Amino acid sequence: MSLLILLLGGICLGLMTSLNGRLASYLNIFEISFIVHIIGAIILLGYIWWKKDKKLCLTGAPIYVYFVGFFGVTLVATSSICAGNIGATLTMALSVTGQLISSAVIDHFGFFHVPRHSFSWKRIPAYLIIVAGLLLMINS
Amino acid sequence: MLIFIGIAVFNGIINIINKMINLQAKLKLGTANGTLINYLEGTVISLLIMLFMGTSKLTDLSYLRTIPALYFFGGLFGSLSMVLILIGMAKNQISYSTIIVLIGQLGAGLLIDSIVTQKIVPVKIIGIVLVIIGVVIDKYLSRKSMKKMIA
Numbered sequence: 001m002s003l004l005i006l007l008l009g010g011i012c013l014g015l016m017t018s019l020n021g022r023l024a025s026y027l028n029i030f031e032i033s034f035i036v037h038i039i040g041a042i043i044l045l046g047y048i049w050w051k052k053d054k055k056l057c058l059t060g061a062p063i064y065v066y067f068v069g070f071f072g073v074t075l076v077a078t079s080s081i082c083a084g085n086i087g088a089t090l091t092m093a094l095s096v097t098g099q100l101i102s103s104a105v106i107d108h109f110g111f112f113h114v115p116r117h118s119f120s121w122k123r124i125p126a127y128l129i130i131v132a133g134l135l136l137m138i139n140s
Numbered sequence: 141m142l143i144f145i146g147i148a149v150f151n152g153i154i155n156i157i158n159k160m161i162n163l164q165a166k167l168k169l170g171t172a173n174g175t176l177i178n179y180l181e182g183t184v185i186s187l188l189i190m191l192f193m194g195t196s197k198l199t200d201l202s203y204l205r206t207i208p209a210l211y212f213f214g215g216l217f218g219s220l221s222m223v224l225i226l227i228g229m230a231k232n233q234i235s236y237s238t239i240i241v242l243i244g245q246l247g248a249g250l251l252i253d254s255i256v257t258q259k260i261v262p263v264k265i266i267g268i269v270l271v272i273i274g275v276v277i278d279k280y281l282s283r284k285s286m287k288k289m290i291a
Contacts, residue, residue, distance in 0.1 A: 009228055015213075016215070022208075030186050039216055040178075041179035058173060065165045066177070075158060078148070081144070087257075088253055098149040102153040
């Protein structure tokens with residue numbers, strides 16, 4: 001059951017990127033970002049209000065946490081503009097590659113206080129398979 | 141096309157930094173409040189940029205009516221995915237969860253792309269399968285070396 005929930009979560013994520021990409025033909029990326037974020041904020045505020053045990057509290061986190069919105073806007077804006085131009089599937093596949101690379105760098109150097117985990121060259125064949133898949137998608 | 145390929149990879153890099161900061165927010169404020177900060181700030185920043193840019197099409201109702209209603213559901217699906225992934229991840233290992241989410245994500249993307257372009261490209265499907273296989277192998281190898289390090 002929980003696997004199905006995860007699969008549905010992934011499908012919804014894919015639908016979001018695809019639909020935002022379509023919307024990019026009509027609205028600019030910041031208008032799309034505004035729609036995405038305000039819907040999310042309303043749903044979360046509703047959830048906090050509905051779950052009586054959860055209280056609204058936005059203070060007390062490290063200062064850099066309060067810059068997270070810039071990243072959120074950048075994420076929605078860049079994925080929308082890319083999905084509108086090169087398609088949602090390729091956008092998501094390239095984004096996953098970017099995530100793998102940055103995770104490996106963060107692990108290797110121990111950024112963001114994560115435990116250091118040196119990069120293993122044994123992972124290169126996996127990256128080569130991903131690159132081969134991306135090249136096929138780009139040229140299709 | 142090359143510029144969009146670069147931007148999409150950059151999107152992935154930003155995604156991980158965003159996740160790291162969100163994790164800190166969730167640790168300090170709880171999942172709901174930590175995520176809410178992201179959405180509230182995103183709303184305010186987007187609104188400020190829109191105001192700075194001048195007129196917005198969002199105030200033009202007759203223009204908005206020309207856009208297919210379904211296209212506005214992206215934000216709703218995004219919020220739904222956030223909730224579903226949080227529930228699903230609580231019951232599964234993270235690396236395992238990531239792969240399942242990726243399959244759903246790329247599958248849905250392929251479906252929409254095929255509907256929009258009115259064609260199914262087999263080479264593209266092979267490409268998606270290769271990307272998923274690569275991610276599965278990478279997750280397996282990184283877990284194995286992590287276990288070795290702990291041992």
